[in-house]
Structure formats: C-alpha cells, structure tokens
Amino acid sequence: xxxxxxxxxxxxxxxxxxxxxxxxxxxxxxxxxxxxxxxxxxxxxxxxxxxxxxxxxxxxxxxxxxxxxxxxxxxxxxxxxxxxxxxxxxxxxxxxxxxxxxxxxxxxxxxxxxxxxxxxxxxxxxxxxxxxxxxxxxxxxxxxxxxxxxxxxxxxxxxxxxxxxxxxxxxxxxxxxxxxxxxxxxxxxxxxxxxxxxxxxxxxxxxxxxxxxxxxxxxxxxxxxxxxxxxxxxxxxxxxxxxxxxxxxxxxxxxxxxxxxxxxxxxxxxxxxxxxxxxxxxxxxxxxxxxxxxxxxxxxxxxxxxxxxxxxxxxxxxxxxxxxxxxxxxxxxxxxxxxxxxxxxxxxxxxxxxxxxxxxxxxxxxxxxxxxxxxxxxxxxxxxxxxxxxxxxxxxxxxxxxxxxxxxxxxxxxxxxxxxxxxxxxxxxxxxxxxxxxxxxxxxxxxxxxxxxxxxxxxxxxxxxxxxxxxxxxxxxxxxxxxxxxxxxxxxxxxxxxxxxxxxxxxxxxxxxxxxxxxxxxxxxxxxxxxxxxxxxxxxxxxxxxxxxxxxxxxxxxxxxxxxxxxxxxxxxxxxxxxxxxxxxxxxxxxxxxxxxx
Numbered sequence: 001x002x003x004x005x006x007x008x009x010x011x012x013x014x015x016x017x018x019x020x021x022x023x024x025x026x027x028x029x030x031x032x033x034x035x036x037x038x039x040x041x042x043x044x045x046x047x048x049x050x051x052x053x054x055x056x057x058x059x060x061x062x063x064x065x066x067x068x069x070x071x072x073x074x075x076x077x078x079x080x081x082x083x084x085x086x087x088x089x090x091x092x093x094x095x096x097x098x099x100x101x102x103x104x105x106x107x108x109x110x111x112x113x114x115x116x117x118x119x120x121x122x123x124x125x126x127x128x129x130x131x132x133x134x135x136x137x138x139x140x141x142x143x144x145x146x147x148x149x150x151x152x153x154x155x156x157x158x159x160x161x162x163x164x165x166x167x168x169x170x171x172x173x174x175x176x177x178x179x180x181x182x183x184x185x186x187x188x189x190x191x192x193x194x195x196x197x198x199x200x201x202x203x204x205x206x207x208x209x210x211x212x213x214x215x216x217x218x219x220x221x222x223x224x225x226x227x228x229x230x231x232x233x234x235x236x237x238x239x240x241x242x243x244x245x246x247x248x249x250x251x252x253x254x255x256x257x258x259x260x261x262x263x264x265x266x267x268x269x270x271x272x273x274x275x276x277x278x279x280x281x282x283x284x285x286x287x288x289x290x291x292x293x294x295x296x297x298x299x300x301x302x303x304x305x306x307x308x309x310x311x312x313x314x315x316x317x318x319x320x321x322x323x324x325x326x327x328x329x330x331x332x333x334x335x336x337x338x339x340x341x342x343x344x345x346x347x348x349x350x351x352x353x354x355x356x357x358x359x360x361x362x363x364x365x366x367x368x369x370x371x372x373x374x375x376x377x378x379x380x381x382x383x384x385x386x387x388x389x390x391x392x393x394x395x396x397x398x399x400x401x402x403x404x405x406x407x408x409x410x411x412x413x414x415x416x417x418x419x420x421x422x423x424x425x426x427x428x429x430x431x432x433x434x435x436x437x438x439x440x441x442x443x444x445x446x447x448x449x450x451x452x453x454x455x456x457x458x459x460x461x462x463x464x465x466x467x468x469x470x471x472x473x474x475x476x477x478x479x480x481x482x483x484x485x486x487x488x489x490x491x492x493x494x495x496x497x498x499x500x501x502x503x504x505x506x507x508x509x510x511x512x513x514x515x516x517x518x519x520x521x522x523x524x525x526x527x528x529x530x531x532x533x534x535x536x537x538x539x540x541x542x543x544x545x546x547x548x549x550x551x552x553x554x555x556x557x558x559x560x561x562x563x564x565x566x567x568x569x570x571x572x573x574x575x576x577x578x579x580x581x582x583x584x585x586x587x588x589x590x591x592x593x594x595x596x597x598x
C-alpha cells in the first residue's frame with residue numbers, strides 16, 4: 001500500500017474514531033439527563049421516612065428539578081452563544097457534579113432544595129447544549145444517530161435509576177427483617193444519600209469528554225474564526241465534505257450581508273418566513289411531545305400499576321420492565337431515524353401512542369364507574385383539630401361499604417381502593433389512592449397537607465385563594481371514593497398498554513424530538529430559539545406532573561389517559577401535515593427550505 005493510501009486510511013480512521021467519541025460524549029450527556037429525571041424515584045421513600053420534612057416540602061424537593069430546568073432553559077441559549085458550546089457543556093457537567101454532594105451531605109430542607117435546583121439547572125443546560133452541539137458538529141448523514149444516542153442513554157439513565165432503587169429496596173427489606181427501628185432508620189437515611197452518590201461518576205466522565213472535543217464549527221464561523229471552523233469540520237468530515245459545508249456557510253453569510261446592504265429586512269427578525277415557521281413548529285412539537293404524558297407516566301408508573309391490580313412487588317418490577325422497554329425501543333428508533341426519516345417515525349410513534357392511551361384509559365374506565373362515595377361518613381370522623389386519621393384495611397372497607405348500604409359483589413373489601421378529596425377554605429387537595437390490602441400507613445389528612453406555608457407558595461397553588469382564611473377554615477370532605485381493585489390479569493393488561501405507549505414514544509417522539517428542536521431552528525436563532533422551545537416543554541411537563549394526582553383523584557385515571565390521547569392526536573396531525581422531512585439535509589439546506597429557495 002502506498003504512503004498516500006496509508007495516510008488516507010489513517011485519516012478516515014481518525015474521522016471515524018472522533019465521530020464515535022462525539023457520540024460517546026453525547027450519550028453521557030443523555031445519561032445525566034436521564035439520571036436527573038429518574039434518580040428521585042428510588043430515593044424518595046427513604047428521604048420521606050427520615051428527613052422529617054412536611055408533605056409540602058417533599059413535593060417542592062421533587063419539583064425543584066423541573067423548576068431548575070425551566071429557569072435554566074430560559075438563559076441556556078444566550079450562554080451558549082456567549083461562551084461557546086464546548087465551555088457550556090463543561091459548565092453543565094460541573095453544575096451536576098456540584099449538586100451531588102450538596103444533596104447527599106445535606107441535613108435540612110434548604111440544602112436539599114438547593115441541590116435539587118442545581119440538578120435541574122444542569123438538566124436544562126444539557127437538554128439545550130448537547131443537541132445544539134451535535135446538530136452543528138455532526139454531518140447530515142449521522143446527525144440523527146447522534147441525537148438518537150443522546151435519547152438512548154437518557155433512557156438508560158432512567159433504567160439505571162430504577163435498578164438502583166430496586167437494589168436498595170431489597171437491602172432495606174433485609175435490614176427491616178433483622179434490625180431494630182433505630183438501625184433501620186439509620187440505614188434508610190444512608191440509603192437515599194448513597195443513591196445520589198451513585199449518579200456522580202457519569203457527571204465526571206461527561207466533563208472529561210467535553211474538555212476533549214472541539215468547539216462547534218458554526219459557532220466559530222459566526223465569530224469570524226474561519227480557519228478554526230474548518231479545522232473543527234475536518235475532525236469529523238472528509239476534506240471534500242468540510243469544504244462543501246464551509247462554502248454553504250459562506251454563501252449564507254454573503255446572502256445575509258447582501259440583503260442588509262440593499263436595505264432588506266434584518267436577518268435577526270423572528271417575523272421572517274425562514275425564522276417564524278420553523279420556530280413555531282419547534283415550539284408546538286416540543287410542547288406536544290411532553291403533553292403525551294410521558295413524564296407523568298414515568299414518574300407515577302408504580303402507582304398506576306398498583307391501582308390497575310398488580311401487587312407492590314409486581315408493580316415495581318413492572319416499572320423496571322417499562323424503563324427497559326423504553327431503552328430497547330430507543331435503539332430501534334436510532335437505527336431507523338436516518339433511514340426512514342424523522343417525519344415517518346413521528347407519524348408512526350404518535351399513532352401508536354394514541355391507540356395505547358385509549359386502550360389503557362378504557363381499561364380503567366370499566367372499574368372506575370363502579371366506585372362508591374362515602375364522603376359523609378368520613379366527614380363525621382373529622383376531629384376537633386380538623387384532621388382525619390383512617391387506617392383503610394379490609395375491616396374498615398367492609399364497615400364503610402355496609403354503612404353506605406352497599407350489597408353488591410363487585411367491590412371486595414379485602415381488595416378495595418380509596419381516595420379522599422378534601423379542602424380547607426380555597427385550597428383543595430386529595431390523598432394518594434390507597435388499597436385495603438396494603439394498609440401499612442394510615443390515611444392522614446391535616447391542614448399542612450393542603451394549605452401552603454407562605455404567600456409565595458399560595459400564589460402558585462391558587463392565586464385567587466385567601467390564605468389567612470384557609471389557616472382557620474374547617475376541613476370539608478368533598479368525596480371519599482371506595483373502588484374496586486381489579487385482578488392481577490387486569491393489571492398486566494394495563495402494563496402491556498403502558499409498554500406499547502412507551503415503545504411507540506421511544507420509536508418516534510423520543511428520538512425525533514431532539515432532532516426537531518436542533519434541526520428546525522435556523523443557525524442565527526438556533527440557541528435562543530431552542531431555549532424558548534424547551535422552556536415551553538418544561539412548563540407543560542411541570543404543569544401536567546403537578547396536576548396529575550389531583551386530576552386522577554377527582555376524575556379518575558381514565559380521564560387523564562384520554563386527555564393525553566387528545567394531545568397526542570394533535571401531535572400526529574402536526575407531524576403528518578406540517579412537518580417537513582429533514583433526513584440527509586444539511587442545516588443550510590433546511591434553512592433554504594423554509595425560506596422557499598429550494
């Protein structure tokens with residue numbers, strides 16, 4: 001083999017290895033994002049048992065990640081434009097690393113909140129900068145694979161979090177069988193801290209990888225660093241490909257300059273066709289993507305399976321199977337995204353989501369129609385402190401049903417469910433759905449579980465409420481529904497429906513949403529446009545997560561799933577009739593499409 005052939009082979013090998021390294025760094029970013037989403041699920045039961053925080057404080061701790069992500073996405077685009085994509089990835093990873101010891105070493109509400117907020121800020125940064133960086137660095141032929149790996153490792157992060165939770169669940173169970181109460185308390189306190197420490201190594205690896213990649217060639221070009229931009233392109237492309245893309249950048253820049261010099265409209269205006277249409281499309285797609293209910297179904301999966309008829313152990317393993325389905329189907333989506341295209345997978349995935357959600361909703365509707373309201377009986381048990389404590393076991397379920405003159409056989413007291421909807425003044429809340437065959441913890445209704453502690457919390461919970469009046473208002477039981485817990489066969493049907501839901505999501509929206517976010521936005525507004533779109537995504541996610549339990553308590557799981565199906569149907573229509581195919585196109589070609597040039 002000649003020396004020139006050897007050099008060409010070595011160059012091709014170096015390009016391939018660097019592209020693989022880019023995919024690895026992207027995957028680590030996705031892994032961190034997944035850990036952000038899933039880690040609290042395994043830690044929360046032990047944090048709740050040992051922290052002595054109120055239910056309201058625990059809810060804020062859980063939601064702090066969403067709050068941090070919402071805040072950070074507002075500024076992520078500006079920071080990415082200011083300091084560059086590479087330094088911003090390093091900053092995102094460092095923020096995550098700092099959050100772990102803040103949480104794991106905390107003693108009290110404030111440091112826990114700060115650590116979780118930092119985790120959310122890191123997640124918001126990563127959700128913007130990694131897809132942005134990949135879109136600007138990878139070639140058109142591998143851009144879908146790169147963003148798919150980000151999503152794939154994101155789902156792996158959720159799987160790992162679920163498995164860590166299962167591992168420590170078995171360990172806590174073993175200690176509970178042999179140790180006294182004080183030892184068990186200490187072990188649970190150590191357990192939730194260890195769960196957070198486990199998530200530290202991926203953050204360290206992500207920071208190390210980010211230090212070793214090049215800066216985005218398009219960011220360098222926009223800063224007037226043409227030679228450095230070409231050098232960055234050459235690390236991941238052949239000389240011919242690099243020259244072609246650099247020439248397209250120059251042509252776009254020259255066209256923009258010519259329009260400005262001739263008195264044309266500013267390239268930065270969002271009201272131009274090439275900016276407005278893709279910006280609106282990206283915002284709509286990002287909002288509808290989370291309106292499918294994916295985050296709510298992930299977070300409340302175990303509760304859903306429990307109420308569908310599965311036992312506690314089977315529900316937890318059902319959640320592990322759910323996360324594994326998500327992970328495996330993401331691999332399928334990755335292999336198809338650059339072959340079949342983004343639009344095809346979105347249409348296929350949203351179709352499957354609609355069908356599966358309607359099926360799951362129909363399963364729940366059959367049992368929810370048979371509930372009995374015993375609100376008056378629970379109202380009579382309100383004590384002088386305007387509180388209720390109720391151990392809902394089989395004997396209590398039998399007494400309540402008998403008092404309501406229920407003589408049917410559909411609701412079995414040994415396998416019944418109960419949820420109580422109540423209010424103090426203007427603030428309405430509900431208990432979690434409990435089962436008579438799992439009466440380890442009694443139902444407790446207190447003023448602290450419904451009434452906010454300060455005016456800021458009150459505003460976000462109900463901006464029109466009278467907080468002072470609620471602090472002395474009597475407890476009013478609005479509903480106390482006793483329902484049938486179906487057989488385990490029904491639970492597995494619901495589980496299969498949820499697996500079909502997450503498989504469809506992973507195949508289409510899960511892989512394609514990050515591509516839609518990064519590919520549709522023109523280069524000039526990409527970072528800020530992505531920030532706005534992802535902020536809308538986070539706001540929709542936060543809202544649906546916050547209303548999930550109250551909505552389910554009042555209207556049932558069936559109504560919640562039908563609502564998700566309605567949003568997903570809108571997603572299908574947008575994908576089918578308004579979204580162009582971007583497979584195999586450079587970012588400059590996509591911009592030209594929306595300008596109406598090509």
